[in-house]
Amino acid sequence: MIIKAPLLALTSILALSAGLVANGQAQASDLITGDTVGSASAKKTLVFRMTTDGPRNNDETVAEGYSKLFKAFIAKRPDWKIELQMMSGDIGQEQARLLEQARSGNAPDCAAVDSFVLPLFKKAGVLRSFSPYFQKDEIDQLFPFIRTGITGSDGKIYAWWWSTDLRVLYRNKEIIPDAPQTWDDTKKAALASVKQGMEGILFNGGRYEGTTFDWLANFWGQGGKLVDDAGKPIFGEGDNRAKFIKAVNYYHDLVTSGAAPKRVATIGNYDDFNAAAAAGTTALFVGGNWQINQLKTTLEPEDFAKWTFSPLPGPTADQRSTGTGGWTVASFAKDEEKVNMCADLAREVYMGPANDVQQQLPTRADLYDKYPVFSTDVNKAFRDALKVGQARPGAPVYPEISNQIQIMMGKVLTGTQPTEAAVDEAFKASLDAYGRL
Structure with missing residues (x-):
């Protein structure tokens, strides 16, 4: 698990939004407010409950990087908007609440699920399969402990584990x-x-x-x-x-x-x-x-x-x-179109681009060569250390x-x-x- 920092102060969020407007970037298709990505008039909504791995990160550089990724993502989908729900810093409590909401049918469409509690969500049968939305070669590039962690007893994958640590x-x-x-x-x-x-x-x-x-x-x-x-x-x-x-x-x-x-x-x-x-x-x-x-x-x-x-x-x-943790993106949506949207978010925003923005270690071996930041001596040393990495048991x-x-x-x-x-x-x-x- 990765420990998260506090959320951006409200003034920082407003300043970021104001800066977007001042730069003439607040178009209907890529608007980011404190809790919405996309046009307020968009017909379709994806509710995404997230950690600070996004536009509200407390590091202004990271927040700006995520803002660009989210804007590019939603610009391709003008009929959609993303409603952002933020978790508090008490990750254990937040994940327990998310699981109870999922069991009662009141969970968000898409959410960040900590890898160490993912087995509880899989056992509860509340996750929607991502197998239709990820290619075999994408899955094969994952480190073995990552593949095992997201795979259910039926052989399908039920989350996308996009970042890891050690x-x-x-x-x-x-x-x-x-x-x-x-x-x-x-x-x-x-x-x-x-x-x-x-x-x-x-x-x-x-x-x-x-x-x-x-x-x-x-x-x-x-x-x-x-x-x-x-x-x-x-x-x-x-x-x-x-x-x-x-x-x-x-x-x-x-x-x-x-x-x-x-x-x-x-x-x-x-x-x-x-x-x-x-x-x-x-x-x-x-x-x-x-x-x-x-x-x-x-x-x-x-x-x-x-x-x-x-x-x-x-x-x-x-x-x-060494212990290896990290975060996944998973879907609880009843609507298959929203499951697809959640999977696309995991792929286009988080699988690689977000690793690069936040310098969080990728879970796919091929991404270490794709992004220069992970080719440094420091990150090569981390990659080598992952060879003896072990995730918490599923x-x-x-x-x-x-x-x-x-x-x-x-x-x-x-x-x-x-x-x-x-x-x-x-x-x-x-x-x-x-x-x-």
Whole structure:
């Protein structure tokens, strides 16, 4: 999952609209207002519920890029207008509300669905098939974990997963010259940074999906599995339990040794890492690929030059993984013409063009060569890291597993419960949730 920034202030939206009018671009076929794309008199309406991946992005350059894409899209379809419904920053709550609306038949025609909850929507049978609207060669170009994520049990695709991300280890090269290759290397590097006045390695450890997802690479890198082929939790059994406990103890040891500050148990926001880097209080953190551009914007050029990233370490240098998330576009429309329109939106605005505008990693291998921005050394490194990427399992019980891991992590990192007991409680609660599905 990618964490979104706040919406544009109303004044910024009005200024953008005013600028379009001033430039003589407010034609009936390409008008963008705060909540509409297209002519108000258009006969057909597509209701699209979206994140800030659009004309309301808080970055003016990104907002302008999306505005151009949406205007070009609607200019080809003068009979249509798009009504934009914006999600709040509470993505979990928003996605739960969207699913309930879909079940009751009150969902928007088209919407952004977070990849990690897509299995719940597929299981509920509320998504319309996109198979008629995407060619086989388009689907074949998707990374394998992306194809699996959007495909239903009937072999049809039910969403278009257009952007992905991954987690890496950021470090200040002046403080930590060499990239840690293992967990032991990471601990030593973090402790060395503490001796130089830093607070050690930072990572999400609070009640937050990022806590689960960032940490899971340590379990997956050992070959651990959360669920079996039927979607039943198995992380608390046999060899999986041993690997799970080992991965939890890695984080626990970072805190108890002083290699990570105790406050990681309350961190639930990637912005905290950017702030710490800007303040010069950390030299090491687990973050998302998108943060490289945020650091470039936040830091002075001479300070940004000190920062780099490397793949997440594993218990050994050969045992590595990284979590891969991202956003999909899916349709709930009863009208097939609107399903087609939603699929066209996913293809023409988001599949490639939006990746380019927002520099969010494409899910199609061929797009890395099409857009120059993804040919940079940085994005080539991200593309290579995706080779060991792993998406959250396509099981309806995953959200509850994640919730239990977050609770468990809080207990372990604060020392209120031993690791094994906390893991066993999380596993039992996850099994109970599976039984209720």
